[in-house]
Amino acid sequence: MMKTILKNLILNNPDQKLNKKTNLIIEDGIITKIGAITSDDQKNAKVFEFNDAICAPGFFDMHVHLREPGREDEETVKTGANAAAAGGFTGIACMPNTDPTIDSAEVIRYIKEKANGHLVDVYPVAAATMSRKGETLAPMIELSEAGAIAFSDDGVAIKSAKILRTALEYSKMLNKTIIDHCEDETLAGGAMNESFNSTFLGLPGIPSVAEDLIVMRDIMMADYTKGKVHIAHISTKGAVELVRKGKENGINVTAEVAPHHFSLTDDSLKTYNTNYKMNPPLRTAEDVAAIIKGLVDGTIDCIASDHAPHAPEEKELEFEYAPNGILGLETQIGIAFTELYHKKHLTIEQLIEKFSINPRKILNIKVPKIEVGELANLTIFDPNEVWTVEVNKFKSISKNSPFDKKLLSGRAKAAINNKQIFIGDKFLSI
Amino acid sequence: MPLSSRHLLGLHNVPKEDINLILDTAKTFKEILERPIKKVPTLQGKTILNLFYENSTRTRISFELAQRRLSADVINFSVSTSSVSKGETFKDTIKNIEAMKIDMVVVRHAAAGTPYYLTQLCDANIINAGDGTHEHPTQALLDLYSIKEKIGSIEGIKVCIVGDVAHSRVALSNIFGLKTMGAEVSVCAPSTMIPKEIENLGVKVYYNIDDAIRDNDVLNVLRIQLERKAREYFPSIREYQQYYGITRQRLDRIGKDILILHPGPINRGVELSNEVADGPNQIILPQVTNGVAVRMAVLYLLGTKN
Ligand SMILES: [Zn+2]
Ligand SMILES: [Zn+2]
Numbered sequence: 001m002m003k004t005i006l007k008n009l010i011l012n013n014p015d016q017k018l019n020k021k022t023n024l025i026i027e028d029g030i031i032t033k034i035g036a037i038t039s040d041d042q043k044n045a046k047v048f049e050f051n052d053a054i055c056a057p058g059f060f061d062m063h064v065h066l067r068e069p070g071r072e073d074e075e076t077v078k079t080g081a082n083a084a085a086a087g088g089f090t091g092i093a094c095m096p097n098t099d100p101t102i103d104s105a106e107v108i109r110y111i112k113e114k115a116n117g118h119l120v121d122v123y124p125v126a127a128a129t130m131s132r133k134g135e136t137l138a139p140m141i142e143l144s145e146a147g148a149i150a151f152s153d154d155g156v157a158i159k160s161a162k163i164l165r166t167a168l169e170y171s172k173m174l175n176k177t178i179i180d181h182c183e184d185e186t187l188a189g190g191a192m193n194e195s196f197n198s199t200f201l202g203l204p205g206i207p208s209v210a211e212d213l214i215v216m217r218d219i220m221m222a223d224y225t226k227g228k229v230h231i232a233h234i235s236t237k238g239a240v241e242l243v244r245k246g247k248e249n250g251i252n253v254t255a256e257v258a259p260h261h262f263s264l265t266d267d268s269l270k271t272y273n274t275n276y277k278m279n280p281p282l283r284t285a286e287d288v289a290a291i292i293k294g295l296v297d298g299t300i301d302c303i304a305s306d307h308a309p310h311a312p313e314e315k316e317l318e319f320e321y322a323p324n325g326i327l328g329l330e331t332q333i334g335i336a337f338t339e340l341y342h343k344k345h346l347t348i349e350q351l352i353e354k355f356s357i358n359p360r361k362i363l364n365i366k367v368p369k370i371e372v373g374e375l376a377n378l379t380i381f382d383p384n385e386v387w388t389v390e391v392n393k394f395k396s397i398s399k400n401s402p403f404d405k406k407l408l409s410g411r412a413k414a415a416i417n418n419k420q421i422f423i424g425d426k427f428l429s430i
Numbered sequence: 431m432p433l434s435s436r437h438l439l440g441l442h443n444v445p446k447e448d449i450n451l452i453l454d455t456a457k458t459f460k461e462i463l464e465r466p467i468k469k470v471p472t473l474q475g476k477t478i479l480n481l482f483y484e485n486s487t488r489t490r491i492s493f494e495l496a497q498r499r500l501s502a503d504v505i506n507f508s509v510s511t512s513s514v515s516k517g518e519t520f521k522d523t524i525k526n527i528e529a530m531k532i533d534m535v536v537v538r539h540a541a542a543g544t545p546y547y548l549t550q551l552c553d554a555n556i557i558n559a560g561d562g563t564h565e566h567p568t569q570a571l572l573d574l575y576s577i578k579e580k581i582g583s584i585e586g587i588k589v590c591i592v593g594d595v596a597h598s599r600v601a602l603s604n605i606f607g608l609k610t611m612g613a614e615v616s617v618c619a620p621s622t623m624i625p626k627e628i629e630n631l632g633v634k635v636y637y638n639i640d641d642a643i644r645d646n647d648v649l650n651v652l653r654i655q656l657e658r659k660a661r662e663y664f665p666s667i668r669e670y671q672q673y674y675g676i677t678r679q680r681l682d683r684i685g686k687d688i689l690i691l692h693p694g695p696i697n698r699g700v701e702l703s704n705e706v707a708d709g710p711n712q713i714i715l716p717q718v719t720n721g722v723a724v725r726m727a728v729l730y731l732l733g734t735k736n
């Protein structure tokens with residue numbers, strides 16, 4: 001019997017209306033006591049002191065790119081899951097744009113097998129259409145049975161209104177969400193946001209309306225089919241307004257935002273640094289303000305990293321030729337608390353909702369309870385810890401982060417799940 | 431007084447003193463070019479690489495001639511972009527070049543920002559010979575030189591850049607350089623060829639060519655891309671020619687002198703009618719001569735700076 005004592009935590013779970021300073025005892029991964037620690041309790045127990053850090057239900061990142069199968073030189077299921085644990089996440093959903101694509105039960109099983117036994121739960125998102133080509137529907141029933149948590153053609157939008165309609169209707173009977181990367185393909189293909197900055201830098205732009213159009217299409221189609229649509233990595237003011245309107249009209253639409261879209265603007269591109277190249281691109285200060293407003297009023301349900309590892313030789317290219325995407329798992333708690341909590345936009349409870357509760361609700365995953373008898377699935381974080389990002393210490397194989405050397409406030413202290421704790425840079429059994 | 435930077439990546443933020451120094455130096459070199467012996471030993475022992483990732487024979491020849499007139503050792507390296515995507519990366523190529531101890535690199539590339547990237551990869555002086563639709567500073571400098579030579583001063587004159595501003599590398603450099611030198615700058619094109627928020631650079635926008643001709647002292651007419659997807663931005667060459675082509679009748683209607691520049695090569699009968707292309711207002715061939723003198727000045731000033 002393994003016994004672990006976590007001392008001096010502030011338990012905080014808005015889903016349980018829980019907010020109190022206490023201690024936790026975990027035995028064989030299960031919470032067995034919440035309260036004062038007796039000398040009896042301490043016998044044969046491993047004790048961790050947390051000095052009033054906050055303990056929330058484990059954080060969940062619903063938008064992660066693992067590169068396995070296909071590009072294991074950039075990230076594997078295991079290194080991605082390690083990065084998640086180091087960043088304070090106990091669950092992730094991984095996107096299907098692997099090679100081969102996650103459009104068969106076999107690939108789902110392969111990924112789940114690779115993740116087996118890890119602290120971090122890995123939930124594959126399957127492609128909505130075969131090879132994400134937008135032509136034929138992926139076998140959604142079979143994929144669901146194998147463990148697909150949602151469907152998405154991420155990397156591109158679901159190609160046509162017609163196949164989107166079919167996907168929404170078909171997935172509805174499985175009670176699964178369609179996650180869409182909203183970008184009109186005829187307006188896509190630029191290297192950055194279309195703005196004064198793209199004019200100034202001479203780079204081809206992607207107009208914000210390319211996103212707005214598809215968000216509008218998706219919301220209208222969710223309304224018509226009564227299916228569930230989730231807007232991935234929302235980045236424009238127009239899209240936020242459309243989602244807000246959609247929710248007001250009772251349409252089943254949810255949205256996520258990536259940390260770079262509420263912390264950076266396209267002003268960052270002035271040095272042509274490819275670590276600022278992502279899709280959707282960094283937008284303007286006006287878009288950032290609209291996104292923060294959307295986070296505050298609940299239009300944007302959750303924060304997800306769009307963690308996109310790339311090998312150095314791929315990113316070290318001429319700006320227009322470099323691939324899109326940046327790492328996110330190991331910096332997003334820091335960025336979110338720095339930009340949203342310390343700047344007084346969101347409370348701790350709201351951040352816990354966006355990082356833990358809402359993504360699970362969108363995906364129909366049970367939200368962990370902090371209660372005696374429950375499996376300990378917890379994220380412990382200090383919202384005030386000031387630290388410097390060092391990409392060379394990342395668990396990710398790749399290093400493509402624009403936040404290297406940035407000073408952030410707020411950091412995960414430990415992640416706990418599946419009878420393991422990640423603390424002090426290592427995994428231990430509990 | 432030397433130049434304030436050791437590279438020429440663009441004309442944005444290049445101070446007036448630097449531009450004046452380049453134009454004055456170019457004047458000296460132009461005089462040398464009129465002599466029977468056109469060669470000076472100024473850059474003897476310097477090795478210059480012309481790194482062209484995009485085919486641009488005119489620009490390359492102009493640079494090469496300037497380099498040879500200054501007695502530099504010249505290496506030409508042309509790569510077609512299609513072979514690049516398969517073979518070694520830009521960074522690999524540059525690391526190889528670095529090992530060869532090159533003093534200056536003149537770079538032409540289809541991707542914007544590449545000259546800036548190059549400054550981070552090697553120690554040579556970098557001269558941008560055109561990057562994507564971003565900048566082409568020596569073209570703008572030779573335009574400035576040519577205007578000054580013809581009109582006497584740039585301060586206070588009105589210059590309109592006509593044509594596909596959104597997909598041009600010449601427009602931005604001209605805007606930056608002309609504004610620094612005190613000109614009033616405008617652009618004229620169909621709205622689909624005007625890039626987003628260009629007014630924020632302090633330029634006026636015209637959609638009507640006759641208004642632009644009426645209001646300006648100089649027209650810098652850009653080449654219309656007849657090929658590729660450029661054609662998505664306007665209905666037909668015929669319509670462009672009809673509503674934006676500079677013709678004798680259009681110029682006569684205004685009844686005043688106007689100076690016409692064109693970076694070449696011209697689409698005769700499209701952006702310029704034959705009559706205008708060969709007429710008294712244009713200085714297209716002097717621009718080419720001035721191009722060599724201006725490039726000599728830039729190479730000399732950068733090459734002797736450190
Ligand atoms: Zn995406
Ligand atoms: Zn993604």
